[in-house]
Amino acid sequence: MTDATTQPARATRILTLAGLAWLEARRTRLLWAALAVSALAVSVSLFARSLALTESVRLQISFLAPGARLGAVLLTCLHVLSSMLRESQDRVSDLLLSLELPRGEYLVGKLAGYLAVATAFAVFLGAPVLMVAYGPGAAIWLASLVLECWLVAAAALFCAVTLNHMLLGTAFVMALYLLCRTMTAIVLIATASPFRGEDLWHTGLAHALRGLSWLVPDLAAATRTAWLIDPGGVPSSVAAVMAQMAMGVGLFLGAAMVDLYRRNR
């Protein structure tokens, strides 16, 4: 009864936490940083375009889209890690957890806010790309970029809770991101090469790599520049890739919650 009368509803608590995370991003002028990175990517792409003899728009997109993708991912990772760690070091998270606030709700609220910030990063950095490349491929590219940033935000949240260290967290998230983007190629080389031995070591390694690849989303098939520059460049499997990224977000959130629930503080 007490919960129903004196405590705000679960959704309200989560939205409040998300609002605080969003407010922090606004007040630290983070979106201006996103605009600056976006301007840098646009400048580089325009310079490259000015050098082109032909296919200038295509060339510009080929520079702009990967730059925007990398910028959005880096900004998201660094923001989530620094925000969570600052809150932990200022003992704000301890204060929040001392209230009648379930740890799971605390993390869901924080992640919801970070997802909103990550969406803003993706839109700010993806907008110049959409101005140059249009069509359904561009919309799908932006949706994929948003999901990719969400995945990085969730991974950074997990690292902040588990590792509680800026350098280690950044290294882990970036290594994980790189692994997600190269896993398919690694598995292909390990399993399909005729130079692979048939001994237990090689066979076991191939199985282990294939098993590991099932645990990470296939980012090599996500947010591809080809979707922007090739007519009909969006494959039919894009929905499955996006679902993988969404499941990855859930996986990292779940792992962070499990770790926070077991943390003795």
Place this chain on the structure above:
Amino acid sequence: MGSIRAERPWRSVPAGTAAFTALCVAALIALRAAETGSAADARGLPPPPDSDVVTVLSGGDTAGAGYALTLYLQAFDNQPGVSLPFASLDYGRVEAWLSTALAVDPASQYPMLMATHLYGQVLTRPDKQRRMAEYVYARFLEDPDRRWPWLAHMAIMAKHRLGDPRLAIRYADALRDHANGASVPAWVRQMHIFLREDVGEIDSARALLGGLLDSGAVTDPQEFAFLSQRLKAMGSVGNSSPVTK
């Protein structure tokens, strides 16, 4: 007072949270396992990047860049869903990739091994075997003391696989004339003698072997005895003489 444990027991995790995490893991595995992979679509080997560009992009770490090039070439015949036979590759392009890898990292033997043991072994295409043998010969001349094993292999291959002892002798002559480093074993420089013997040039072989023994270049007593025995056999039989075990 006992110390406080850093972690609470697993049962402190709510069942809903554990179930949600397990569900996400299962869904991700299911989605990844259901992937059908890329459609089979064999591509031709593209031209390699310029070696200067590779050097700049590698930030000076040319050894790593050289291996990256060779690994790309090595994996190229295995495209998603397709395994291309080496014979179907454009050997002009293959040579260009190998040359770029060697230009980026001249000390590496990896491209030479690929030329000799991968692309030089297409039994169905003797023309491509010959082409790769000539490629190895040209690269050998650039760095004989380091690349002699590959030309020696090609000399054997020319004799036994291609059935062209003249080509084998040409390579063996090149080994004799250019591979003079301290690390090059004597048999490499003697190979041309026995190849000549095999094709019936007994007089030439005898003269060359006698000259070699007289020159004092053979210092190992057992090797000297073996070669002397071979010289004697050439003189008595006058034809190709098998080695007695």
